[in-house]
Amino acid sequence: MHNNSAHITIYKASAGSGKTYALTKEYIRMLLAAPGNYKHILAVTFTNKACGEMKERILHTLYTLSNNYDSVQYANELCEEFSLKPIELQKKAQRVLHDILHNYSFFYVETIDTFFQRIIRNFAKELGLHSYFGLELDTSAVIEESVQNLFQNIHEYPEIEQWLIDYSIAKIDDGKNRNVFRALLNDSSILFKEQYMQLTQKSIEFADIVTFFEHVDSLIQTFETNIRELAEKAIGIITKHGLQVEDFKGGSRSCMKPFYILAQQPNDKKYLKLEAILDTENWFTKTSKQRHLIGTLEQSGLLEITHSMFSLYMGNEGIIYRTALLLSSQKYSVGMLQAIQKSIDTYCRDNDLFLISNTNMFLQTIIQGSDAPFVYEKIGCFIRHIMIDEFQDTSQMQWRNFLPLISNAISEGGSALVVGDVKQSIYRFRNGDWSLLHSGIYNDFIQEISEISLSHNWRSRKNIIEFNNTFFQLFSSILQQKYIGTMAEAGLTEIPDKLQSLIPSLYADVEQLIPTRSNDGGYVNLHTISADKESKFPTLVLEQLLVDVLQLFEKGYAPHDIVFLCKEKKHISQIVTFFNEKKQEYPEYAQAFTIVTGEGLRISKSDVVQFILAYLQWMEQPENNFFRTELSVIYNRLQSAQTNDSVMQVQTKANILGDIPSISKNMSLHLITDNIIQQFSLHTHTQELVYLLDFQNIIYSYSKKNMVSISQFIEWWHEQEDTAYLKQEPQGYMRAMTMHKSKGLQFSVVFMPFVDWQYSRSNSTMICNTIDTDFSAIPFAYVSQKKEMATTQFAKQYAEEIMQQYIDSINVFYVACTRAVDALFVYIPENSQTNRISHEIVSCLAEYQLQYSQHTIDNTCIEIGTLDTQAISQSIANNLHTEYPIYTEKLELLPVPETYRFIERMQSSRHEQIQGIRMHRIFEFILSKNDIPVAVHKAIAEGIIEEKQYQEYVNYCTQAIEQSNVSKWFDTTYRIQTEQGISTPEGEKRPDRLVFTEANTIEVIDYKFTLETQTKHIQQVQEYVRVLQSMGYTVTGYVWYVLLHKVLEV
Structure with a gap:
């Protein structure tokens, strides 16, 4: 404390x-x-x-x-x-x-x-x-490499090899995953969970894991042997009295059946059925033929045996047994996780990665x-x-x-x-x-x-604020009762005090005040979709979604006002596909129905980028008809997008592509791609320009860092394409994103089409702390999350995890509902399974209707407020890129489009020195890439550059510092000083940038914005180096010619 x-x-x-x-x-x-x-x-x-x-x-x-x-x-x-x-x-x-x-x-x-x-x-x-270690951000890539290394070297570890075989068999038997490599990757994600890291700070030896699970298996075997012996005794008594299972009430399904099952193979679900035997009224009916013989069993010891078996299962031994069963089901995963952890450690050590x-x-x-x-x-x-x-x-x-x-x-x-x-x-x-x-x-x-x-909500309009205030107060209470019922159903005998009323306590402050200057109005529409089959729900939602979106357009809302928020990415794909298909039916809305998504921001999703890559592959393998066919398909798709024809209509026209024009390979890669762009007029696809230019920037950056061949670039691109996104989101379109991505944002109109997610995924696993259990020899347990955990030594941790999942669900829904400024649309299935959030939302809405019946249109819709008519606004055009700059052969050695335009102005200016001062001033404010927008804004505020030049300078500075040989100087994990004055007998020295790579090691950098190198620049940095060395530092000096993309070490 x-x-x-x-x-x-x-x-x-x-x-x-x-x-x-x-x-x-x-x-x-x-x-x-x-x-x-x-x-x-x-x-x-x-x-x-x-x-x-x-x-x-x-x-x-x-x-x-x-x-x-x-x-x-x-x-x-x-x-x-x-x-x-x-x-x-x-x-x-x-x-x-x-x-x-x-x-x-x-x-x-x-x-x-x-x-x-x-x-x-x-x-x-x-x-x-x-000191030169690399900071690795992509843990998934490291896991994949490490698992591959483990597979390749598995023969060196025979004990692990056998566990891998057993792991594979266990996964297949469970029906979870036949792809063992993928299953290991999925399981390995827990290695980077904090709970796991905390519990495994000390290394766990493989031999200890083997010993631990031998003990677990021994406990299971001992318990089941005891149960089997008691069951056989019970069967012996029944047989001795001349009876068999069919003679009892219920016939072949009589209450005595569990004895016969447990004598063969202990079955967890049958233990609880023993309780029915303790009530002798369940043994026979008045018309039972063997009623007299059955009655004599009461004094035979059968009840005592049954009571012993039931007490054994329900008592502490049974709890330990059920815990052991839970642990045993994932024992091969535990061993493989430790093997993968060691493989990761080795990989990072060998590659100097952190x-x-x-x-x-x-x-x-x-x-x-x-x-x-x-x-x-x-x-x-x-x-x-x-x-x-x-x-x-x-x-x-x-x-x-x-x-x-x-x-x-x-x-x-x-x-x-x-x-x-x-x-x-x-x-x-x-x-x-x-x-x-x-x-x-x-x-x-x-x-x-x-x-x-x-306490005030400054974002949303009045009706939305009031709805959220009331709904989440009700919903938090309903969800708490749902939780208590779920725990009781799972067999949890006592819910921890802190969980008894936790959800309502977290939402005690949900009610927000409405500012007096806030806009009145606002609109909420909650659709309850009735579908006779669960599979029909998405189709019905999308049909209603179309009706509501068209109504918004008629009311004057623009596409960029609208966002679709989904819990799962698969639903985003469904929405995008649906509206793309509707473009043919509603040609007047062809552009308005375009939806920008996180996945859509991936550069590789662009048709023009796909066409360029297909052409590059065809250049490498011109005899391969697959690439020619791919070119034709993509080209036809591009043409149909421009003409608003269907792809089929385009394909029925003359062979547009014809003979593929050949392009010389004796040029730089970015000039080859520029020629492709011009030959096929790819730059005329205005909606694709932002992808085109970013892709060209990637090609240029790659070319500066690597010896380039087409095949090398294609191979590199296939490895990197999933991480290449547009630097700036295209404007003027509807958007779709996950609810998690929406946090911190706000939108005029929010649609939530598929509010039907499960509280927890099926086949979920969880980490448990084994302290205070009989299984603490290993500090953690990796177990399948299922309701049977409620009757194990992990019951408390299970209860806490389920509570966390309920809180996750209500919080995600709260975040999504509070993104809306003007209008909120929510779509819920009327009938859903009890393990889905929609089940409780429907109950909550029913209670809401009772309190606010004036909002109800009918049994399928609650409507609050009215949808305002907006002033008709045009979609915002992407104003960053409206044309593609055309190259000529003499410009072959110049950089990519944005850089070229920037340098061209500097060359044509008679004030190159002034431009250098401007750039120095901007770079003085830049510690890392994140500071570039602020730095340029400062330059505008100081009158150094004009406001209209903002994006131009941002783009150029971003590209400049992303060069591989300078990016280290903008990594703020190092200590960085800019324009730091150093007093010397000869006067003050002021280097542009000092980067402290270690406690006593400095890299000193001076920027130059000239188009030619000069000896005096090197001499200037040499002087900085001398001064810093005299102060006791280890120093390396560099002159960075920013416009020339050139770094000279002094």
Whole structure:
């Protein structure tokens, strides 16, 4: 426990309550309290996007306070708090903004991962890592490589080889997965769960696993032998009395049947049926032929045997037995997981890799073993104020690693601020733990906490706010009762106190106030879809979806106003396919029915990109008719899209493709692809331009890093295509995304077409802690999640896991419902299975109808409010790319389109030096790629460039720092300083960039924006190197000619 006198503030921020506004206000307040505070404030978020938005909001607010005081709503409040006149506040804000911009590397607004990785980088030596280790983000790729290595070398480990065979047989017998390689990959995902990492900090030897499961099997065998012997005794008594199973009430299915089954093969489901034997009225009827003989059994000892068997099963021995059965079902998985873990460790060690998923575990050994000042000294900063956004998504390990730093800050007179909302905790699969916000932080800091509730909803319109207020109060209670019933049905004898009313307690603050200046109105439409078969539900939903979307268009809503939110990706595909098919039936809506999805943002999904790749493959294998056929199919698809004809109509026309024009291979790859684009007029497909240009940028970047052949590029592309996405989402279209992806966003109109997901997936597995059980020889259990767990030694953990799944479900639904600004449409099946969320939503809506009958249209629809008519708006065109720049042969050596246009202007300008100053100024603000938008905005604010040039400079800077030989200098896990002055007897030296790759090692970089190299540039960097070396550093110098994509080591 921490009992410090200082203060921790918790902002409880429900959806749409303005938490970013509140965070910015608090950050500004701390800056004004002490202008140098920005060097001592650490503000962490969970995504790069949120980080960028936070930085931009802070800087924009400071700029506005400096120039347009009245535009900041809380300006007067700040004046009053700090006893400042408006002009004094303006000057103070100007000074703070100036200081931040000139010391940007000390502006610590970053993702939590970036902050922790920065610590890892600076403690590489203590962790036994090479200074040049690589930080690996793609854990799935490492797992796949490691499993492949294990397969290839399995003959070296005969004991593991046998377990792999047994694992394969077990998976096939269970009917789960015949693809053993894929099954291992799926099981291996738990290796990066925090719970597993915490439980397996000490290495588990394979021999220990074998011994453990021998003990488990022995327990099972002993119990079943005892049961079998008792069952045989019971059968002996029945036989001795001249009876058989058919003589009893019920015939061949009589209550005595379990004896005969258990004597042959103990069956878990038959034990409970023994209870019926204890009631002798179940033995015979008045008309039973053997009634007299059966009656004599009462004094034969049969009841005592039955009671012994039933007590054995229901008592502690039975609980241990059922636990052992549960463990045994996954024993081969446990052994293989340990083998894969060792294979992963070996792979990372051999390739000098550090997995980003291991960051938090490694930090425990650093932070918990060191005092906070030492950590700060190593990373080059001292933090007195810590702000954590989206605290409900913080993991236990992350919080444990923050605790010493927060305690230190408080002890030094600093503060901590956390912002979050338990109801929006939907990332448990990424180790997010809402209990930290609900109770954990209060247990760690008892006396220091104050709460501030952001009680207004500034996002949604009145009817939507009121619906969500009422519905989720009702729904949380109904779901709690559902949980209690489920646990009772599973056989859980006692639900832990903390779970008795947990869901309603989490939603106790769900009711939000409606701001007086908020828009009235808003529209909610809840469709209950009646389908006689479950398989018909999707079809009926899509048909209703079409009706509602067309109504929106008629009311003046534009496609970009609409989003479809789904729990599962497969439903997104169904929606996209449906509206694509409807384009033929509704040609006037052909463009409006286009839907942008996360999958649709993949560059490889573009028809023009697929055509270019097919052509490149045909160039490599011109005799292969498959590639020619593929070219024709894709080309016809492109033509049909332009003419609004069907593909069949296009194919019935003349052979459009004809003889395939040949293109010389004696050109650079990006010129070859540019020729393909021109030959087939691919640049005329305006909706595809954004994909075309991004693909060309990828080709150019690849060409700069690699010796390029067409076959090499194709091979590389097939490995990378799943991770290549558009840098900016096309505008003007309807969108579809998962509910998880929608968090933090808002949309005018939200559709939720398939609200019918299961609380938990079938064949789910879970990790259990074996402490306080009879199976603690191994610290964890990997088990199948099923209701039988309720009668094992893992009953409490099972109850907690099911509760977590119920909370996951209601939270995901809450997040989705609170994205809507103007209108919300929800579609639920009228009849669904009890294991689906829709079952409880229908019950909740029935209760809602009783209370608010005025909203009911009929039994299938609840409608709240009216759908407003909007001013007719045109779809937003993608204004970033409206034409494709055409190359000529003399430009072969010039970069990709965006870069070419940028350099062309610099060449034609008579003020090349001024352009260099501009670029230097922008790069001064860039620590990492995430800072580019903010840096360009600053340049605009300072009048260095025009606002219309924003996207041009963003695109160019992004491309520049993504070069493989410079990207390291923009990795903020290193300590970075820009324009840092160094005093020398000859005067001040000011290198453009210093990157501290180790505690005493520096890389010094000077940018040049000229189109030719010069000796004086090298001499300048040599001087920087000399000065830094005299200060005791190990230094390497570089001149980076940005426009030439050239780096010279000095």
